[in-house]
Amino acid sequence: MWIYEKKLQYPVRVSTCNPKLAKYLIEQYGGADGELSAALRYLNQRYSIPDKVIGLLTDIGTEEFAHLEMIATMVYKLTKDATPEQIKAAGIEDHYVDHDKGLFYHNAAGVPWTASFIQAKGDPIADLYEDIAAEEKARATYQWIINLSDDPDLNDGLRFLREREIVHSQRFREAVEILKDEQGKKKIF
Amino acid sequence: MSTHFKTYHPYVSPFDPCPPILEKAYSTPPNLYMGFQPPNLPQFSPIEALKAGTLWKAFYDPWYGPLEPGKGGLPQ
Numbered sequence: 487m488w489i490y491e492k493k494l495q496y497p498v499r500v501s502t503c504n505p506k507l508a509k510y511l512i513e514q515y516g517g518a519d520g521e522l523s524a525a526l527r528y529l530n531q532r533y534s535i536p537d538k539v540i541g542l543l544t545d546i547g548t549e550e551f552a553h554l555e556m557i558a559t560m561v562y563k564l565t566k567d568a569t570p571e572q573i574k575a576a577g578i579e580d581h582y583v584d585h586d587k588g589l590f591y592h593n594a595a596g597v598p599w600t601a602s603f604i605q606a607k608g609d610p611i612a613d614l615y616e617d618i619a620a621e622e623k624a625r626a627t628y629q630w631i632i633n634l635s636d637d638p639d640l641n642d643g644l645r646f647l648r649e650r651e652i653v654h655s656q657r658f659r660e661a662v663e664i665l666k667d668e669q670g671k672k673k674i675f
Numbered sequence: 676m677s678t679h680f681k682t683y684h685p686y687v688s689p690f691d692p693c694p695p696i697l698e699k700a701y702s703t704p705p706n707l708y709m710g711f712q713p714p715n716l717p718q719f720s721p722i723e724a725l726k727a728g729t730l731w732k733a734f735y736d737p738w739y740g741p742l743e744p745g746k747g748g749l750p751q
Contacts, residue, residue: 496725496728628738629738632738633742634742635740635742636742641740641743646726646727648728649727649728649729649735652705652734653706653728653731653734655706656709659706659709660712663711
C-alpha cells in the first residue's frame with residue numbers, strides 16, 4: 487500500500503505563458519521513457535527479482551509517481567488558461583480537439599501510452615539493465631526539454647528531475663553489483 | 676576526476692547543406708564512473724540537497740540549456 491502526502495516532491499513554478507512547452511513536457515508524462523513508464527516498469531518488476539533489490543524498485547517506482555505529478559502540474563499550469571488561438575499557435579490543437587485542457591498519457595508526437603513501452607524479462611540482470619537504460623534515456627529527454635525551454639523557473643524543476651535520474655541510475659547500477667555478488671569477496675578463480 | 680561531458684569532432688563535408696557544428700558534446704554524468712558508492716562521501720546540507728536533487732555532492736551535475744546564458748552547461 488501507499489501513503490500519499492499532498493504536496494509536490496519539488497516546487498513547480500512556471501513563469502512564462504508558453505503552452506508550447508507543454509507539448510514537450512508531455513513526452514515525460516506519457517512517453518516511452520517518461521515517468522509513467524518508469525513507475526509502472528519498476529513496480530511491476532519487483533515480483534520477479536531477488537529480495538535484496540525489491541525495496542529499491544519500490545522506492546524508485548514510487549518516486550517516479552511523484553515526478554509524474556510534477557510533470558502533470560507543469561503541463562496543467564501551461565495549458566489551463568490558454569485560449570484556442572494560443573493552443574493553435576503552440577501546435578497542441580490536436581490534443582485540444584480530443585481532450586480540451588485535460589491531460590492524457592501520450593508522447594510529444596501524440597502516440598498514446600502503451601504497455602509495450604516497458605519490458606519485464608524476468609531475468610534480474612536484464613531487467614536492471616533495462617532500468618539503467620530507461621534512467622539514462624529520461625535524463626537525456628530532460629536535457630533536450632531544457633535546451634528548448636527559456637523558462638528559468640520551469641527549467642529549475644526540470645533540472646531537479648534530471649538529477650534524480652542520475653541518482654536512480656546510480657542505484658540501479660549498485661543493484662546490479664549486489665546481484666553480481668562478487669563485490670569485495672576477493673574470490674580466486 | 677571525471678568530466679561531466681565529453682566532446683568529439685564529427686566529419687564535416689564541403690557539401691554540407693547547413694553551417695557545420697564543429698564540436699559536438701554529450702553528457703557523461705558522475706554515476707557512470709562511481710561503481711558502488713563508497714562510504715562517507717561529502718554531503719549537501721538538507722536544504723541544499725532538496726534544491727540540488729541529491730544528497731551527495733559527487734552526484735551533482737546540473738544541466739543548463741542554451742537559452743539560459745551564463746549558467747554553464749554543455750558548450751553549444
